[in-house]
Amino acid sequence: MSSSANSPEKDPSFYITTPIYYVNARPHLGHAYSTIVCDAIARRKRSQGYATWFLTGTDEHGQKIERSAAKAGRTPGEFAAAISGEFRGLWDRMGITYDDFIRTTEPRHKRGVQKLFAELKAKGFIYKGSYTGQYCVSDEAFVEVPPGAPCPDCGRTTETISEENYFFKLSAFERRLLEFYEANPGFIEPEARRNEVIAFVRGGLKDLSVSRTSFSWGIPVPGDEKHVVYVWMDALTNYMTALGYGADEPELKARFAKFWPADVHLVGKEIIRFHCVYWPAFLLAAGLPVPRSVVANGWLLFDKAKMSKSVGNIVRAETVLEVLGGDALRYFLLREVSFGHDGNFTFEALVQRYNGDLANGYGNLVSRVVNMVHKYFGGVLPEIAPEAVATGPAEAAIAGQATETILEFGAQFDGMDFSRALETVWALVGAVDGYLTSAAPWKKKPDVADEDFAAMQARVLATAAEAIRVMTGLVHPILPESAAKVWRQLGLGEIEDAAKSGELKQLAWGGLRAGTRFNEPAPLFPRAEKDAVERMENLEKDNTLTAVAAASGTEAVAVAEPVAAAPVVDAVKEAVKHEGIAQIGIDDFVKVELRVAQILVAERVPKADKLLRLEVDLGYEQRQILAGIAQYYAPETLIGRKVVIVANLAPRKMRGLESNGMLLAASVGDEGAPVLAGFLEDVPVGARLR
């Protein structure tokens, strides 16, 4: 990562991106992994004083999405909106601090892609030709294999295509790219990936097809609209269009000037060629600055294979969030996986790390110290009277280790070695635990005078609390929710304020003042019960989203079947009771604003059996609605569904969440089972019912 070459003094900006995810299927832990890594980096950069821009989004064009939508019986636009909403909803639920979420179907993106295409053509780097050869729809890649042979990258069946295409003169960039890699050794990380890319380019580059004509779900080539721009050229350009490339508005132009080129494109290792060969070649051709680094994460494996929708071995982030919480997931992924390498995901290892490092380690340490400050000092951090009790060697050792931890953690984190960075902090957790145990501030020995014992308690607790403050300030980008709780317990207010004010950048031993009033201890990481693994496994089994590789070799369409069909048929056969409600005039009826809404996000509300939390799109706005239908509808069956809502119902709070509207449903049978209102014809979102 280019942090050293880009210190806040010289250039206070930092721009980081995730890949934009395909909307052919729902998010899983693999996507969450890359997004969490970017989020942790963005949080640390902000706290270190960089003006940070963090972009994520969805990749919505191309043949793969068009086919997935057709299989699901939806238009590509509808299909893409629903899955894109799921990605965004999940990132929001996980507290991902993205500054922008781009969808490649947005006008701002189309405008920029067309501009880049036109510019490359005007400069003579794009020419018309025809392509006959193999295409891998799953990777959206032109591949050089004989007809009938599988894709050399992913092993899926390839298709022979023969169509008129525009070509980009990639062959002209072989030397320039090699020179560029040579002059910018930090451009590709880690090293193994760099060697792979260099070997690929040395092997010779052929011109690259950058348009397609055999389908239409894409951005039209300017001036020749039977072509759509090749989905990878379309997708890669998102990193610039989201900032404002192609826009005329002065504030967007300024944003582009401020943040481009990107500091880090974080990507999975399988898409390194697109980012390190095609992307810089397009930019060099257009005369635009090339990103400072492309950093590849390894794969998250499950059952020894890359976790992927087509293999069908995915685990959803929601499952882990529900049972252990978001910080547990973030900690596990960054601690367990050595960044850049592949890493196994197992529920057992997750629970073991959670209980070992979080519940029994950091969480337990915080709870012991905060509780003792309450018990022995009424919740006020005691003064250490220097003349009465000289700070001893044990305290000096903790202080020294904490100071070193600050330095080491920073270097390791900024070098993307998150696992070691966390190990360094946990060594301090262990040291403070040992220090507490040997000092035993809860046990007064008979030969120690009362005031000496009180002085020892003060010294030990103040030292331990200060060490906790240091650890917490360091791990806050990785454990944001828990760090915020600990900061409050230490009486320090909001850690986000400390991050913004530069306090965390100046983190150094000795910042906790005597007299600080601690807040009540609050549980951080309740020990995971024995059945935690089983609960997560069951949640995954219940999840009907089983990605089955389709016969065509393309990725499966992830549209779930209902877990249990709503008990409609029998119920509606029953006589309908008229409930004798008084008549109203039309004036009363028009007071009720009924509208068509599309469900973007649907999820269970923890500890509420009946409630689902929905995010719905009304065309002109998106809002949250809580609906008591969880026992009748599995959340995943609702995504993308168009429903009728009462749009002008006053907001209500349920389980601490605000509901802005109500879903209309028929109430059938003795139990009043809800059956959602819907339409046989396609209706636009936002349409009013009257």
Ligand code: ME8
């Ligand atoms: O490739 N382990 O989208 P995609 C680790 N739209 N990371 C994983 C992973 C796993 N098992 N599975 C997915 C695309 N990822 C293109 C990108 S960018 C201009 C266009 C992460 O939905 C990883 O970052 O297939 C990977 O590169 C990305 O998700 C692929 O997501």
